[in-house]
Amino acid sequence: MPHEVTSKNRSDYRVSQTKSPRTRCAVISSIENRSIEMLLQPLPGRLSSIQHGRGSRIVAAAAPIKNIRNEALDRAPLDKAHTFNAHFVPFKDVQSKNLSGETYSLDEVVYRSSDGGLLDVHHDMNALAQYGPEYWRSVFDSRIGTTSWPYGSGVWSKKEWVLPGLSDDDIVSMFEGNSNLFWAERFGRETLGMTDLWVKQCGNSHTGSFKDLGMTVLVSQVNRIRKQKPGSISAVGCASTGDTSAALSAYCAAAGIPSIVFLPADKISLAQLVQPIANGALVLSIDTDFDGCMKLIKQVTAETPIYLANSMNSLRLEGQKTAAIEILQQFDWQVPDWVIIPGGNLGNIYAFYKGFKMCQQLGLVDRLPRLVVAQAANANPLYQAYQQAKGNNNTISTSYLPMKAKTTFASAIQIGDPVSIDRAILALQDVDGIVEEASEEELMDASARADRTGMFNCPHTGVALAALIKLRQRNVIGANDRTVVISTAHGLKFTQSKIAYHSKDIPGISCQFANPPVVVKENLGAVMDVLKQKFSI
Ligand SMILES: Cc1ncc(COP(=O)(O)O)c(C=O)c1O
Numbered sequence: 001m002p003h004e005v006t007s008k009n010r011s012d013y014r015v016s017q018t019k020s021p022r023t024r025c026a027v028i029s030s031i032e033n034r035s036i037e038m039l040l041q042p043l044p045g046r047l048s049s050i051q052h053g054r055g056s057r058i059v060a061a062a063a064p065i066k067n068i069r070n071e072a073l074d075r076a077p078l079d080k081a082h083t084f085n086a087h088f089v090p091f092k093d094v095q096s097k098n099l100s101g102e103t104y105s106l107d108e109v110v111y112r113s114s115d116g117g118l119l120d121v122h123h124d125m126n127a128l129a130q131y132g133p134e135y136w137r138s139v140f141d142s143r144i145g146t147t148s149w150p151y152g153s154g155v156w157s158k159k160e161w162v163l164p165g166l167s168d169d170d171i172v173s174m175f176e177g178n179s180n181l182f183w184a185e186r187f188g189r190e191t192l193g194m195t196d197l198w199v200k201q202c203g204n205s206h207t208g209s210f211k212d213l214g215m216t217v218l219v220s221q222v223n224r225i226r227k228q229k230p231g232s233i234s235a236v237g238c239a240s241t242g243d244t245s246a247a248l249s250a251y252c253a254a255a256g257i258p259s260i261v262f263l264p265a266d267k268i269s270l271a272q273l274v275q276p277i278a279n280g281a282l283v284l285s286i287d288t289d290f291d292g293c294m295k296l297i298k299q300v301t302a303e304t305p306i307y308l309a310n311s312m313n314s315l316r317l318e319g320q321k322t323a324a325i326e327i328l329q330q331f332d333w334q335v336p337d338w339v340i341i342p343g344g345n346l347g348n349i350y351a352f353y354k355g356f357k358m359c360q361q362l363g364l365v366d367r368l369p370r371l372v373v374a375q376a377a378n379a380n381p382l383y384q385a386y387q388q389a390k391g392n393n394n395t396i397s398t399s400y401l402p403m404k405a406k407t408t409f410a411s412a413i414q415i416g417d418p419v420s421i422d423r424a425i426l427a428l429q430d431v432d433g434i435v436e437e438a439s440e441e442e443l444m445d446a447s448a449r450a451d452r453t454g455m456f457n458c459p460h461t462g463v464a465l466a467a468l469i470k471l472r473q474r475n476v477i478g479a480n481d482r483t484v485v486i487s488t489a490h491g492l493k494f495t496q497s498k499i500a501y502h503s504k505d506i507p508g509i510s511c512q513f514a515n516p517p518v519v520v521k522e523n524l525g526a527v528m529d530v531l532k533q534k535f536s537i
Pocket residue numbers: 209241243244311342343344345346347348349412413458460488489
């Protein structure tokens with residue numbers, strides 16, 4: 001039965017056995033048969049937490065304690081524990097499934113391989129495989145809900161698969177991850193005739209987007225390098241459509257590291273703009289689009305001790321991949337049929353693929369879900385390449401052409417020349433993936449319709465929901481297929497577009513699901529008239 005990780009209180013995650021696709025079961029708050037009350041009791045031998053520095057950390061209770069890591073290590077031969085390691089390899093080695101021998105330590109400041117290609121973080125899979133799938137499933141499951149630093153984070157609960165060599169003291173975490181996997185029961189049933197539709201709420205996070213998952217990893221590694229080699233990194237910088245910059249500035253501020261963000265002027269939401277401003281980043285509002293900002297930050301970080309924080313830096317993807325592992329965990333290690341992901345710079349599609357793939361390679365699951373990249377029609381270079389390739393019996397990579405992205409309500413994916421195009425293509429090829437697009441009207445309608453069933457979607461999630469509607473209408477996705485839509489940001493970051501929609505203030509769009517407020521005089525009769533009309537009372 002699927003799990004739902006609720007996050008009412010972020011230091012009090014509960015795994016709730018809840019909501020089967022067909023029957024709504026009583027919520028049993030349990031963590032592997034242990035009640036949350038029991039876990040929080042300061043029993044002898046149990047952990048107690050105090051606020052310490054960056055977050056809720058575990059300190060010794062009066063009685064001798066064992067932390068969860070030691071418990072986990074006890075279950076495996078200790079001599080193997082230190083063998084986990086990861087380093088950068090050229091991404092082309094991943095494509096060719098052949099390690100060339102070119103490697104870089106994660107402690108090096110390097111973003112490209114010797115031939116200018118992308119890098120990938122490569123894990124010693126043989127070392128990880130020695131423990132067996134049962135071990136990893138139980139270790140990951142045992143960490144849900146813990147306040148033990150850093151394992152209460154959904155990212156760091158998978159630390160051995162993320163950055164195994166990092167000291168816990170170098171980690172900069174806001175206990176990100178562990179986001180709700182929402183059963184979209186009413187939306188699925190009423191809109192799509194679906195029984196098994198889920199929305200992974202990655203935007204329910206510290207800075208309101210999935211970027212926190214990757215940024216905790218990148219900033220933690222920077223923290224380590226700065227301690228090891230003082231002066232080697234003076235600041236961390238990114239180009240951004242608003243979410244990467246928010247995450248970067250928050251995590252850097254928490255660690256006391258200077259941050260710099262390059263933003264396309266007037267192309268991000270106000271809520272996103274204010275985030276790095278509030279966190280004390282150096283904010284450059286540049287008269288260009290995201291692709292222009294990306295070009296500039298690449299040049300700046302190549303020539304200065306400013307460290308690149310965009311997902312071109314593969315460290316980010318190590319954190320983002322944990323959302324895929326978390327979904328499997330929330331389904332009791334059963335694999336969904338479909339996962340639909342809004343795509344812009346295209347790092348996240350690869351991160352999800354990598355998370356699922358690692359679980360398959362290490363035997364935690366036996367297959368991969370099919371992945372769908374959803375793009376806004378106004379910024380759809382991957383969709384165009386995918387269509388072109390289908391039409392001409394060609395490959396996506398030979399059909400791909402960068403484009404000038406046009407304005408879209410899904411402003412965070414207004415990207416015409418995605419850095420991770422090759423990563424996305426590899427992921428799609430391996431999982432028989434699909435690329436779908438959504439017009440402005442389709443994405444706004446889909447978002448508003450789903451909001452009517454209790455969600456509060458950002459426009460990018462609207463793109464993914466619109467793609468789902470189209471694939472369901474064509475019966476590519478079946479009525480009973482278990483499907484997960486990745487919600488990438490919180491709707492509260494994009495209220496301007498919602499207000500425009502509900503005010504029916506968007507030229508060329510009918511806003512058919514708008515729900516504008518009714519203006520009424522301070523008069524009981526007038527109020528009653530409105531109520532009678534609406535509810536026939
Ligand atoms: C809210 C939101 N959704 C989706 C995306 C797309 O992710 P990616 O660039 O990894 O494809 C981004 C950023 O690009 C984003 O900020």
